[in-house]
Amino acid sequence: xxxxxxxxxxxxxxxxxxxxxxxxxxxxxxxxxxxxxxxxxxxxxxxxxxxxxxxxxxxxxxxxxxxxxxxxxxxxxxxxxxxxxxxxxxxxxxxxxxxxxxxxxxxxxxxxxxxxxxxxxxxxxxxxxxxxxxxxxxxxxxxxxxxxxxxxxxxxxxxxxxxxxxxxxxxxxxxxxxxxxxxxxxxxxxxxxxxxxxxxxxxxxxxxxxxxxxxxxxxxxxxxxxxxxxxxxxxxxxxxxxxxxxxxxxxxxxxxxxxxx
Ligand SMILES: Nc1ncnc2c1ncn2[C@@H]1O[C@H](COP(=O)(O)OP(=O)(O)OP(=O)(O)O)[C@@H](O)[C@H]1O
Ligand SMILES: [Mg+2]
Numbered sequence: 666x667x668x669x670x671x672x673x674x675x676x677x678x679x680x681x682x683x684x685x686x687x688x689x690x691x692x693x694x695x696x697x698x699x700x701x702x703x704x705x706x707x708x709x710x711x712x713x714x715x716x717x718x719x720x721x722x723x724x725x726x727x728x729x730x731x732x733x734x735x736x737x738x739x740x741x742x743x744x745x746x747x748x749x750x751x752x753x754x755x756x757x758x759x760x761x762x763x764x765x766x767x768x769x770x771x772x773x774x775x776x777x778x779x780x781x782x783x784x785x786x787x788x789x790x791x792x793x794x795x796x797x798x799x800x801x802x803x804x805x806x807x808x809x810x811x812x813x814x815x816x817x818x819x820x821x822x823x824x825x826x827x828x829x830x831x832x833x834x835x836x837x838x839x840x841x842x843x844x845x846x847x848x849x850x851x852x853x854x855x856x857x858x859x860x861x862x863x864x865x866x867x868x869x870x871x872x873x874x875x876x877x878x879x880x881x882x883x884x885x886x887x888x889x890x891x892x893x894x895x896x897x898x899x900x901x902x903x904x905x906x907x908x909x910x911x912x913x914x915x916x917x918x919x920x921x922x923x924x925x926x
Contacts, residue, residue, distance in 0.1 A: 666691060666728065667826060667859045668713060673722035675708065682708045684884040686722070690859060690876075695852060697870040697891070698863045700880030701904075706863050707747070709880070710828055713861075714743055727825055741769070744819030744858065746812070747830035756804035760795060760814045761786055763803055767821030789817040793847060808835035813844065820851075820858075827851075827858040833869055841869075849873055867895065867910070867917040879903055 668690040675683040683705050690696055700706050711717040713726055715736040724731045727742055744767075758766075764786040765778045778786075790796045793813045798806060806814065812832060819827055829848070833841045851857055852873040862874055870877065870891065877894045879886040886903055887894055895917045897910045907922040 666725065667694070668727075669723070669725040670709075670712075671723040671725075673712070673719045673724060675712070675717060675720050681883050683712070683719075684882070686883075686885055688878060688885060688888055690861075692859070694876050695860045695874045696862070696876045696878055697874040698861060698878045698880060699865065699867070699870075700886075704880040705883040706880055707830060708883075710745070710747075710830060710861070710863070713826075713828070714745055715739060741822050742825045744822060744824035744827040745830070746815045746819050746828065746832055748812070748834050757802050759800050760803055760806065760810075761790065761799040763814055764789060764817045764821055767818035769822070786817070786821060789820055790814070793817050794843065809837065809840040809844075812836065813847075816844075816847075824858045826861070828861045828863075830863045831865070832862070833864070833866070845869060845871060867919040870895075870917065872915045 666689065668688065670686055670688045673683055673686045674681060686705075686709065688709075698706050698709075708717065712719060712724055715726075715731070718731065726739060729739055761783070762778075765782050767786075768782060787796065787799060790799050793816060795810060795813050795817065798810060803811065803814065812835070816829070816832065832848075833844060836844060848860070848862070849871050852860055852871075860874070862870070864870065875891055876889065877891045878888045879894060881903065887899065895910060895912075897908065900908050900910055900919065906925040909920050909922055911918045911920075
């Protein structure tokens with residue numbers, strides 16, 4: 666079992682951020698998460714990473730139950746890529762150093778990196794098509810370039826679980842397809858980490874994501890097989906608006922038909 670979330674609720678004052686969430690990820694499953702702004706996706710991911718503690722219920726991640734393990738050790742097993750992380754880096758560090766620092770899941774490099782670490786990090790940058798700017802300061806990179814460096818960084822620790830929270834934000838049409846191709850390739854590698862992919866765009870949910878979690882108002886609206894959930898009927902109900910869903914190139918493309926008044 667990769668993740669087991671049982672009856673989890675989280676409240677702040679009288680406001681529920683998460684409400685009776687039940688969700689399980691089994692070994693070998695790849696999940697996509699969708700839900701409107703404020704539906705609780707990032708809150709749920711923060712809980713999986715141990716940055717938030719449930720007000721009630723149980724969270725088990727990679728076989729460890731909350732409150733009974735060293736969070737720092739667990740975080741090394743989880744790679745987390747989100748644009749929110751970008752501001753936390755030393756902006757003058759090179760892309761390569763930022764990737765290397767991912768090995769210990771810390772911000773900043775304190776020791777001289779080993780030859781081996783430099784080779785592994787360079788190889789990851791090469792795979793992601795970033796090797797040309799390995800020695801450039803992070804702050805000089807474009808949004809898409811930064812995003813790819815962060816993915817390389819997350820992979821440096823060889824995580825068992827890789828969480829991608831809207832990784833295509835700010836990417837142009839080509840950069841997005843390039844990144845999606847890489848994610849597809851990564852998912853097919855032997856010893857690939859379990860993936861959680863958060864997005865607002867159905868077409869980013871690649872065929873490899875066989876499972877989908879739909880979040881609404883802090884709760885689970887539906888969880889199950891992608892092909893069962895990706896129907897116009899269910900999406901209309903989920904979004905409370907008429908949408909069309911076209912299946913093309915093994916991906917679902919969604920459009921709003923009318924704006925709900
Ligand atoms: N500490 C807090 N106190 C009060 N409300 C909070 C707190 N943290 C988050 N929220 C609220 O919880 C809700 C869920 O936030 P969350 O960031 O999980 O949404 P999300 O699904 O990731 O949305 P988005 O698609 O915009 O990223 C939001 O309404 C947010 O304002
Ligand atoms: Mg979010």
